[in-house]
Amino acid sequence: MIVGTRKPLVEILEMVKPYHRLLLVGCDTCVAESASGGRRETSELAAALEMAFRVAGTDKDIRETCVDRQCIHEFLLAVVEAAAEADAVLSLACGAGVQALAARLPKTPVFPALNTQFIGETAERGLWLENCRGCGNCLLGLTGGICPITRCAKGLLNGPCGGARDGWCEINLAREITPPVTCAWLEIYDRLHSLGQLNRLLEPLPPKDWSQGDAGGPRRVLRPDQRP
Amino acid sequence: METLIKVVLLACEQACPRPQLWIKPLAEAGLKVRMVQEPCSSKVEVFQLLRLLARSADLVWVVACPEELCRLCEGSIRMERRLAHAQDYLEEIGLERERLGLSLLAAEDEAGRGKVIDTIRAQAQSLGINPGCRQPSAGKE
Ligand code: SF4
Ligand code: SF4
Numbered sequence: 598m599i600v601g602t603r604k605p606l607v608e609i610l611e612m613v614k615p616y617h618r619l620l621l622v623g624c625d626t627c628v629a630e631s632a633s634g635g636r637r638e639t640s641e642l643a644a645a646l647e648m649a650f651r652v653a654g655t656d657k658d659i660r661e662t663c664v665d666r667q668c669i670h671e672f673l674l675a676v677v678e679a680a681a682e683a684d685a686v687l688s689l690a691c692g693a694g695v696q697a698l699a700a701r702l703p704k705t706p707v708f709p710a711l712n713t714q715f716i717g718e719t720a721e722r723g724l725w726l727e728n729c730r731g732c733g734n735c736l737l738g739l740t741g742g743i744c745p746i747t748r749c750a751k752g753l754l755n756g757p758c759g760g761a762r763d764g765w766c767e768i769n770l771a772r773e774i775t776p777p778v779t780c781a782w783l784e785i786y787d788r789l790h791s792l793g794q795l796n797r798l799l800e801p802l803p804p805k806d807w808s809q810g811d812a813g814g815p816r817r818v819l820r821p822d823q824r825p
Numbered sequence: 826m827e828t829l830i831k832v833v834l835l836a837c838e839q840a841c842p843r844p845q846l847w848i849k850p851l852a853e854a855g856l857k858v859r860m861v862q863e864p865c866s867s868k869v870e871v872f873q874l875l876r877l878l879a880r881s882a883d884l885v886w887v888v889a890c891p892e893e894l895c896r897l898c899e900g901s902i903r904m905e906r907r908l909a910h911a912q913d914y915l916e917e918i919g920l921e922r923e924r925l926g927l928s929l930l931a932a933e934d935e936a937g938r939g940k941v942i943d944t945i946r947a948q949a950q951s952l953g954i955n956p957g958c959r960q961p962s963a964g965k966e
Contacts, residue, residue, distance in 0.1 A: 606917040640872035641914065644879040648957030649918045651879075656959075 598627035599691040600725045601711035612708045616685035623663035624690035634689030636663045667694030673701045733809030741788035748781035754802040756782030829857040830949045833882040835869050838862040840890045854946045866904040874911040883955040886926045
């Protein structure tokens with residue numbers, strides 16, 4: 598899923614302050630799971646904005662709605678209707694959702710309320726971890742299901758480096774990270790060990806073809822069988 | 826006409842089975858009091874706290890069971906964390922964190938109830954009218 602975090606209120610206020618009628622649009626899938634842009638968070642932000650503007654001396658017309666998936670155009674039809682009465686829209690979706698909504702609203706400014714962080718997992722309640730960079734050429738099958746590109750701070754294909762200490766990644770020395778980052782390559786080792794596949798490490802991984810990743814401009818997936 | 830300070834109590838019905846024991850002394854102190862009984866404080870969400878402050882309250886106070894008596898085991902603990910999250914929002918808005926409060930109290934703890942009522946009264950009076958709250962003329966609640 599995509600993990601997001603709310604922008605500071607002051608930044609959001611700055612973006613939307615020229616507009617009187619605001620529509621907040623949440624997204625009830627990924628960003629709801631990461632407790633940043635679902636139905637509840639949309640209502641929180643609506644109430645907070647209402648108060649913040651009032652404290653600053655203006656009363657705004659603030660409305661809110663939420664869709665199941667903002668990145669899928671079929672889900673946006675009701676929002677397009679509701680947005681007809683708004684001067685601006687504030688989206689609590691990931692960057693993909695904000696852009697899909699903006700494409701549907703050519704005459705209405707659409708602003709992001711979140712910072713889209715990464716593709717990740719809910720590791721524990723209240724803790725989300727990045728675990729995929731969308732490299733376009735997944736090698737998890739070779740690394741015991743643990744991504745070295747994302748979870749190794751150096752993105753090493755053949756680790757570990759010499760910096761790991763007691764199972765922890767060297768990156769913890771560079772800055773304070775809570776909870777600390779484990780060495781992905783030691784995790785890969787342990788995992789392959791428990792799978793009885795340590796022999797995989799005898800064969801170094803070849804240089805990666807990065808042209809499948811984001812270095813080659815915007816990517817496309819085209820499926821003729823799914824086309825209209 | 827004098828504007829009364831509005832206090833909303835969100836009370837776990839296990840902790841506050843008799844609303845009048847709360848409403849009466851606070852109303853006698855000149856506050857406008859409303860109590861919303863909840864099946865458990867774990868049901869109180871951040872957006873509800875903020876929405877109450879935006880639309881109808883100068884001070885919102887949650888009364889929950891002590892941690893060891895909480896029916897949902899973690900309801901009171903999680904409530905404290907959600908309240909802190911809502912208070913962070915207030916800080917960003919430029920409002921006092923103290924406009925949201927929480928007390929953990931057993932229903933039979935009369936002395937404790939008296940102290941909490943005193944705290945609510947003092948806090949409401951010192952904070953006064955919430956400048957972030959919609960005024961009655963600005964629209965319906
Ligand atoms: S190898 Fe690439 S696609 Fe697979 S998890 Fe890592 S970044 Fe994602
Ligand atoms: S300590 Fe491990 S995870 Fe960290 S950079 Fe070195 S190999 Fe990668």
